[in-house]
Amino acid sequence: MKKYFETQPLRTILIIALLVRLLAAFFAKGYGMHDDHFGPIQQPYDIIADYSYWESRTEPHGHSIIYPSLHYYLFLGLNSVGIDDPQTKMYIVRIAHAFYSLLIVYFGYLIALHISNKETAKKVGLVLALFGIFPFMSVRNLIEMVTIPPLIWAMYLVVKHDKGKNIFWAGVLFGLSFIFRYHTMLMLGGVGLVFLFRKQFSNALLITSGFVVSVSLTQGIVDYLAWGYPFAAPLEYFLYNAGHGTDYTSGPWYQYLLLLFGLLIPPISGFLIFGWLKNYKENIIIYLPVLLFFAFHSYFPNKQERFILPAIPFIIILGITGWEAFVAKSTFWANKRKTLSAMWGWFWIANTIILVAFTFTYSKKTRVESLYYLSQKSDVAGVVVETGDMGGIKQPTFYLNKQVPVFELFEGNKADKIKADIVTNAYEKPNYYIFYGADKLEERVKQVELDFGIQLATETEISPSLLDWVFYKLNPKHNKNKSAYIYKAV
Numbered sequence: 001m002k003k004y005f006e007t008q009p010l011r012t013i014l015i016i017a018l019l020v021r022l023l024a025a026f027f028a029k030g031y032g033m034h035d036d037h038f039g040p041i042q043q044p045y046d047i048i049a050d051y052s053y054w055e056s057r058t059e060p061h062g063h064s065i066i067y068p069s070l071h072y073y074l075f076l077g078l079n080s081v082g083i084d085d086p087q088t089k090m091y092i093v094r095i096a097h098a099f100y101s102l103l104i105v106y107f108g109y110l111i112a113l114h115i116s117n118k119e120t121a122k123k124v125g126l127v128l129a130l131f132g133i134f135p136f137m138s139v140r141n142l143i144e145m146v147t148i149p150p151l152i153w154a155m156y157l158v159v160k161h162d163k164g165k166n167i168f169w170a171g172v173l174f175g176l177s178f179i180f181r182y183h184t185m186l187m188l189g190g191v192g193l194v195f196l197f198r199k200q201f202s203n204a205l206l207i208t209s210g211f212v213v214s215v216s217l218t219q220g221i222v223d224y225l226a227w228g229y230p231f232a233a234p235l236e237y238f239l240y241n242a243g244h245g246t247d248y249t250s251g252p253w254y255q256y257l258l259l260l261f262g263l264l265i266p267p268i269s270g271f272l273i274f275g276w277l278k279n280y281k282e283n284i285i286i287y288l289p290v291l292l293f294f295a296f297h298s299y300f301p302n303k304q305e306r307f308i309l310p311a312i313p314f315i316i317i318l319g320i321t322g323w324e325a326f327v328a329k330s331t332f333w334a335n336k337r338k339t340l341s342a343m344w345g346w347f348w349i350a351n352t353i354i355l356v357a358f359t360f361t362y363s364k365k366t367r368v369e370s371l372y373y374l375s376q377k378s379d380v381a382g383v384v385v386e387t388g389d390m391g392g393i394k395q396p397t398f399y400l401n402k403q404v405p406v407f408e409l410f411e412g413n414k415a416d417k418i419k420a421d422i423v424t425n426a427y428e429k430p431n432y433y434i435f436y437g438a439d440k441l442e443e444r445v446k447q448v449e450l451d452f453g454i455q456l457a458t459e460t461e462i463s464p465s466l467l468d469w470v471f472y473k474l475n476p477k478h479n480k481n482k483s484a485y486i487y488k489a490v
Helices: 001-006 009-027 043-051 066-080 086-102 102-115 118-130 134-138 148-159 165-180 182-197 201-227 232-244 255-263 267-277 284-299 305-329 338-361 365-375 415-426 443-451 466-474
Strands: 383-386 405-410 432-434 456-462 484-489
Touching: 001 086, 009 086, 009 102, 009 118, 009 134, 009 338, 043 066, 066 086, 066 165, 066 201, 086 102, 086 134, 086 201, 086 365, 102 118, 102 148, 102 338, 118 134, 118 305, 118 338, 134 338, 148 165, 148 284, 148 305, 165 182, 165 415, 182 201, 182 232, 182 284, 182 305, 201 232, 201 365, 255 267, 255 284, 255 305, 267 305, 267 338, 338 466, 365 383, 365 432, 365 456, 365 484, 383 443, 415 443, 432 443, 443 456, 443 484
Parallel strands: 383 405, 383 432
Antiparallel strands: 432 484, 456 484
């Protein structure tokens, strides 16, 4: 195996990357956060189930509908051949994303090989293939990850410095990346600035032309057909964020630097950040675009960890190549190779623990499995989800796979309001009830029985996955992953 790796490093790295991503596709079920389910998965399901859901939308949404549309047509196709089970559909979705994400590893290796040497490229490829959270994130429906393959492909074409059609196609790929995540336009802007500073005006024109053609034929046409004018979604997104940037999670300007330092595992993370920052002269064509992207997100008030994901592969590439070049010339490290090897050994040990933990984590298990459990029941007339002190939690009804009303019962939506809704819309009386959390469970069950005039019998209990439970214990305010208790009205 070692000999094969030496003779076929890229192929070996891609096989390793695929294997761990396929493991994630089968074992890392569920969804990581709100945005990788309720946009690309839940919306297509809702539209297929009731097309009036789409027809009732008269104002453009800030996020592009192109990515959700791909799932819409996939689900229609799967339904047409009798594949209706939501978990089976998601296996197919995750496997497709697993293969798609290999482009990150492939072009990351090629970029490193182009700007450095084979040994360094092998190290870059292995880190991209096995970096702790990447397999888990790669099979999620998260636009920050989905945008990376065309982005890194585009950067590879730029790095080759080939004029003519390659630069044009780099612009096309930047355009495809843009339709998933608008902020990647900052990276295109960085590349364009480098071309202008180098007086490579033809390259600047070609990459801009490729971008304009790409986004016009995709985002422009789709938005025109959907909303009546081109680029409605990006315009709405930018206008909304200009006025609501402080409405969400915020933090200091150095938040993402601290995140990188922890995520890339110290002390190696410090070496990689040093290598990335040191690499500005030799690889300005990559460095400036990534710096602009990173600086903007560090400045903008709305700071969520996932926003910085598109920059991480490039930071890894520049970080490793810059650090390895520094070490090769350093007199300090010349006699400390064993110490450095030990540090890398620690990196791989810690990284492997994170890799295994995430690759085999069923994220949001209680929310998904409680509704999937009810999807197997033929007598579901309606569902009430009582969330206790957790507040409102949007339900992933894609996994319920039934067109029955689902009500959330919490302080802001009490029983009287739900009962009035049932009467107004002539719904059947809900006959399944899900309770989140064991705190005062018996008392809460009795109160629901009293409120709805029913008697409840225990059906089953669904516990969170280990990592969900750990995250809940570490930060219960933002990680609402309690056990689910399912009851049936008798």
